[in-house]
Amino acid sequence: MKRIEAVNDFVVKFANVNGSGSASANELFAKSFLRMGIPVSPRNIFPSNIQGLPTWYEVRVTESGYLGRRGGCDLMVAMNPQTWAQDVKEIDPGGYLFYDNTKPLPQSKFRDDIHVIGMPLTEIANANYADARERQLFKNIIYVGALAGMMGIEPEVIAELVGEQYKGKEKLLKPNLNAFHMGLNWAKEHLKDALGLKVRRADSVGDKIFIEGNAAAALGCVYGGATVCAWYPITPSSSLAEAFQRYCSKLRVDPVTGKNKFAIVQAEDELASIGIVTGAGWNGARAFTATSGPGISLMTEFIGLAYFAEIPVTLIDVQRGGPSTGMPTRTQQSDILACAYASHGDTKHVLLFPEDPHECFEFAATCLDLADRLQTPVFLMTDLDIGMNQRLCSPLVWDDERRYDRGKVMSAEMLEEGKEFGRYLDVDGDGIPYRTYPGTHPTKGAYFTRGTSKNPYAIYSEAGADYVYNMQRLLEKHETAKTLVPKPQLIPAKQPARFGAIFYGSTSPAMHEALDALAWQGIFVNALRVRAFPFQDEINDFVHSHTKVFVIEQNRDAQLKTLLVNEAGINPASLISILHYDGTPITARFITKEIAEIVSALNIRPIKRDKAA
Amino acid sequence: MTYILKPRLHHPTLPKNKLGFTRRDYEGKVSTLCAGCGHDSISAALIEAMWELAIEPHRVAKLSGIGCSSKTPDYFLGNSHGFNTVHGRMPSVLTGANLANRDLIYLGVSGDGDSASIGIGQFAHVMRRGVNMTYILENNGVYGLTKGQFSATADRGSKAKKGAVNQDSAIDTVSLALIMGATYVARSFSGDKKQLTPLIKAAIAHEGAAFIDVISPCVAFNNHPGSTKSYDYVREHNEAVNRLDFWPSREAITVDYSEGGVIEVPQHDGSIVRLRKLDSDYDPTDRINAITHIAQASAKGEVLTGLLYVAPDAEDLHAHLNTYEMAFNKLEEKDLCPGAGMLEKINAGLR
Ligand SMILES: Cc1ncc(C[n+]2csc(CCOP(=O)(O)OP(=O)(O)O)c2C)c(N)n1
Numbered sequence: 031m032k033r034i035e036a037v038n039d040f041v042v043k044f045a046n047v048n049g050s051g052s053a054s055a056n057e058l059f060a061k062s063f064l065r066m067g068i069p070v071s072p073r074n075i076f077p078s079n080i081q082g083l084p085t086w087y088e089v090r091v092t093e094s095g096y097l098g099r100r101g102g103c104d105l106m107v108a109m110n111p112q113t114w115a116q117d118v119k120e121i122d123p124g125g126y127l128f129y130d131n132t133k134p135l136p137q138s139k140f141r142d143d144i145h146v147i148g149m150p151l152t153e154i155a156n157a158n159y160a161d162a163r164e165r166q167l168f169k170n171i172i173y174v175g176a177l178a179g180m181m182g183i184e185p186e187v188i189a190e191l192v193g194e195q196y197k198g199k200e201k202l203l204k205p206n207l208n209a210f211h212m213g214l215n216w217a218k219e220h221l222k223d224a225l226g227l228k229v230r231r232a233d234s235v236g237d238k239i240f241i242e243g244n245a246a247a248a249l250g251c252v253y254g255g256a257t258v259c260a261w262y263p264i265t266p267s268s269s270l271a272e273a274f275q276r277y278c279s280k281l282r283v284d285p286v287t288g289k290n291k292f293a294i295v296q297a298e299d300e301l302a303s304i305g306i307v308t309g310a311g312w313n314g315a316r317a318f319t320a321t322s323g324p325g326i327s328l329m330t331e332f333i334g335l336a337y338f339a340e341i342p343v344t345l346i347d348v349q350r351g352g353p354s355t356g357m358p359t360r361t362q363q364s365d366i367l368a369c370a371y372a373s374h375g376d377t378k379h380v381l382l383f384p385e386d387p388h389e390c391f392e393f394a395a396t397c398l399d400l401a402d403r404l405q406t407p408v409f410l411m412t413d414l415d416i417g418m419n420q421r422l423c424s425p426l427v428w429d430d431e432r433r434y435d436r437g438k439v440m441s442a443e444m445l446e447e448g449k450e451f452g453r454y455l456d457v458d459g460d461g462i463p464y465r466t467y468p469g470t471h472p473t474k475g476a477y478f479t480r481g482t483s484k485n486p487y488a489i490y491s492e493a494g495a496d497y498v499y500n501m502q503r504l505l506e507k508h509e510t511a512k513t514l515v516p517k518p519q520l521i522p523a524k525q526p527a528r529f530g531a532i533f534y535g536s537t538s539p540a541m542h543e544a545l546d547a548l549a550w551q552g553i554f555v556n557a558l559r560v561r562a563f564p565f566q567d568e569i570n571d572f573v574h575s576h577t578k579v580f581v582i583e584q585n586r587d588a589q590l591k592t593l594l595v596n597e598a599g600i601n602p603a604s605l606i607s608i609l610h611y612d613g614t615p616i617t618a619r620f621i622t623k624e625i626a627e628i629v630s631a632l633n634i635r636p637i638k639r640d641k642a643a
Numbered sequence: 644m645t646y647i648l649k650p651r652l653h654h655p656t657l658p659k660n661k662l663g664f665t666r667r668d669y670e671g672k673v674s675t676l677c678a679g680c681g682h683d684s685i686s687a688a689l690i691e692a693m694w695e696l697a698i699e700p701h702r703v704a705k706l707s708g709i710g711c712s713s714k715t716p717d718y719f720l721g722n723s724h725g726f727n728t729v730h731g732r733m734p735s736v737l738t739g740a741n742l743a744n745r746d747l748i749y750l751g752v753s754g755d756g757d758s759a760s761i762g763i764g765q766f767a768h769v770m771r772r773g774v775n776m777t778y779i780l781e782n783n784g785v786y787g788l789t790k791g792q793f794s795a796t797a798d799r800g801s802k803a804k805k806g807a808v809n810q811d812s813a814i815d816t817v818s819l820a821l822i823m824g825a826t827y828v829a830r831s832f833s834g835d836k837k838q839l840t841p842l843i844k845a846a847i848a849h850e851g852a853a854f855i856d857v858i859s860p861c862v863a864f865n866n867h868p869g870s871t872k873s874y875d876y877v878r879e880h881n882e883a884v885n886r887l888d889f890w891p892s893r894e895a896i897t898v899d900y901s902e903g904g905v906i907e908v909p910q911h912d913g914s915i916v917r918l919r920k921l922d923s924d925y926d927p928t929d930r931i932n933a934i935t936h937i938a939q940a941s942a943k944g945e946v947l948t949g950l951l952y953v954a955p956d957a958e959d960l961h962a963h964l965n966t967y968e969m970a971f972n973k974l975e976e977k978d979l980c981p982g983a984g985m986l987e988k989i990n991a992g993l994r
């Protein structure tokens with residue numbers, strides 16, 4: 031029988047029961063690779079309930095640093111009887127099944143093209159612990175020990191991690207370490223050479239950090255100066271607001287008075303969240319909300335008001351798969367159009383597409399600056415894959431010289447000096463007017479904020495000319511936005527390429543890996559990572575300099591492509607969509623296969639044309 | 644709706660308040676509401692209250708929803724910032740504005756459609772949160788701006804102008820505000836400036852969620868026989884529980900009322916709300932009693948007006964959230980940004 035043999039390059043999948051305490055054991059397993067200098071990319075696959083339903087944790091061990099989902103499974107740690115059949119089926123031929131063999135299972139439950147590794151986990155746990163909860167929790171640590179023993183994870187590394195986790199809680203430290211060694215020793219004794227997946231210390235992690243995108247974005251909001259956060263719980267964005275709360279209580283409490291330099295309101299719904307954020311932005315505080323697709327739908331009326339009334343608002347959309355429950359705990363990039371054109375009337379909004387937690391941090395702070403500078407709603411478009419999984423990425427950076435860009439705010443002094451104030455007047459030719467904060471000056475600079483019916487001085491007007499002036503100015507402002515948003519990043523092929531590929535957001539790691547794989551097959555593709563909307567001219571130029579450009583997206587309707595055609599005037603005939611939308615993160619295998627097939631089809635010259643020539 | 648340009652009111656003597664402002668300084672644009680609309684009288688009472696309190700006009704932020712009532716903030720306090728938000732959602736915008744700068748006075752203006760129909764959720768929650776504000780609901784029982792449809796405060800059995808009879812039961816906004824946790828709740832009538840002005844003054848002094856439901860007849864769509872929000876109906880059925888005097892500071896009090904009929908409620912800022920009780924068993928600091936009283940009066944077909952409830956120990960949202968004293972919109976990098984050194988430490992903890 032074939033036997034998968036691999037060093038530092040494999041996929042392990044844990045099948046657990048939600049709420050069984052497996053999460054921290056699995057994380058311990060994943061982190062141990064990092065400490066040995068080997069990149070890992072773990073992903074939670076979880077249902078939308080708290081206890082009892084199946085949950086999976088997939089760890090890709092990848093010395094080459096390919097952090098996208100690989101697909102396939104080399105080792106299944108099957109700890110959930112409920113999903114047994116499905117889990118066994120998923121293992122690649124020649125792969126491994128690790129399971130608890132305390133109770134014997136009939137032969138029919140297995141496959142004959144995989145290697146089965148049994149260990150009496152329950153028996154060991156029951157023999158060593160009396161308490162039911164302890165038996166469950168330590169069983170998890172015992173299997174981590176066994177895996178470490180079989181793979182060759184250095185026990186010192188685990189000891190170090192456990193030590194950090196239970197620092198100051200010595201009572202918990204020892205029993206955890208004991209459980210780990212119990213597993214390790216049992217495996218060394220009974221499971222020698224059972225597993226062909228091995229670990230060898232490497233040097234591919236460097237100074238990288240391991241963090242969830244939601245936490246990084248929350249920290250970006252702290253660094254970017256957000257003081258007001260209003261939100262309504264929704265997966266996969268809730269942990270962002272919760273992280274903001276956590277970081278603020280550490281970093282934003284005044285040491286002298288003990289008072290908070292932040293206000294977080296868990297609102298009654300998304301209508302109220304966006305309303306609170308709009309009110310705070312109107313009044314000069316930096317404010318943001320975090321939500322997902324259904325929340326954006328509810329917020330759209332306010333988004334239109336903020337667009338027309340020109341109020342800074344930062345929205346973080348951690349995208350998921352559509353309405354209701356179920357797919358919502360799966361990832362997608364399917365709110366692009368909903369956000370780009372959110373609301374009634376002629377509106378278009380600024381969107382930023384971070385590729386990983388590092389950019390979630392950076393772009394969150396950028397969004398707060400852009401919202402103030404452009405006086406408009408700005409969207410940070412992340413997704414579940416980036417948001418709710420720990421991802422290895424470059425360290426977060428902040429320059430202490432950096433100043434918040436508060437945009438064009440007219441102060442009492444400026445008004446006093448007699449500077450002309452027209453709230454909706456374009457004075458600099460960039461479409462951006464000055465604003466005043468309420469309460470600035472006793473007699474100058476007050477204005478009445480409303481939607482569309484106004485002249486450049488914010489006086490009520492239903493005159494067509496005033497409306498057109500304003501709408502044209504908003505377009506001008508959109509042009510200005512192009513010069514301010516993050517530029518696209520070019521990933522040039524190693525050889526001259528006829529084909530291009532445009533991608534964005536969480537597709538990034540899978541795309542990089544696919545580009546390497548394609549190049550290995552002799553298919554060279556220049557790639558451009560779009561990082562924001564409105565689109566800069568570079569994107570146009572990129573499309574024009576290639577015969578065909580693939581647009582890789584994680585949605586059904588080719589939403590970014592639609593936006594490229596609509597807003598950058600790109601000929602749809604020059605774009606070919608590669609779409610992945612089953613709720614799992616896109617893989618390099620998928621992208622490679624799709625592109626390779628299309629390229630080979632395009633390369634076959636039609637016979638007819640040959641004859642005609 | 645008519646758009647007759649009305650002349651500015653000329654006050655013959657133009658008396659000045661403590662700050663040297665005349666009432667003129669508290670006015671806004673000329674109203675475009677129908678002549679005789681109750682909402683204009685409420686604007687006049689607001690101007691009077693602000694002038695008497697000698698509030699600096701620009702220190703007030705006016706927020707409203709959508710409706711004829713919600714248009715009125717353009718017609719007073721022309722030197723204040725105003726925000727005509729979206730229909731029914733003023734409370735959330737006011738909440739955010741208040742969080743951004745706790746130093747201003749927040750005035751919310753809404754209609755019955757705005758607050759009791761589309762916005763009932765936000766109405767309830769803003770009271771629960773105790774946002775420090777004065778929330779005026781200009782209650783005419785109809786949608787004025789969309790031309791006369793029933794609103795959710797229209798009484799069951801009341802007749803629309805075109806003859807339709809309302810079959811749904813009415814939402815009583817003062818009871819709702821009380822249940823939701825508002826700490827100052829009053830009701831008045833747009834035609835009773837004497838009662839309304841001190842109620843507004845005391846509401847502004849109150850540090851918490853202050854709510855005043857003002858019955859405000861719509862002359863265009865709800866001032867006919869059969870309407871329970873008409874001038875005639877309210878005048879006939881108005882039952883005041885108390886008369887209110889408002890004293891801006893403790894020192895100013897001169898006691899010249901008979902003891903038994905007077906109740907004093909001190910406010911945070913040292914000011915005093917002094918009530919002359921018309922109804923001998925009415926205690927406005929007793930919330931449960933207030934709820935019962937309103938229900939009893941309503942059963943008798945009376946419109947209970949006056950200060951219905953005030954909690955002297957009210958707390959506001961900033962207290963609940965333990966927020967910093969300085970307005971958030973004044974905080975800078977040095978106050979808000981933990982800096983690169985701290986980020987290094989955070990990075991180190993993520994390896
Ligand atoms: C989302 C939305 N739906 C409907 C409307 C239309 N609309 C404008 S004002 C109004 C009713 C206003 O009634 P009320 O709050 O009682 O104010 P009034 O005009 O009676 O003072 C409606 C339904 C709107 N502006 N927005």
Ligand code: SF4
Pocket residue numbers: 644675676677679680681682711712783787788860861862863864
């Ligand atoms: S509420 Fe009625 S009376 Fe007042 S302006 Fe509107 S339509 Fe006219």
Ligand SMILES: [Mg+2]
Pocket residue numbers: 710754755756781782783784785786787794
């Ligand atoms: Mg009304």
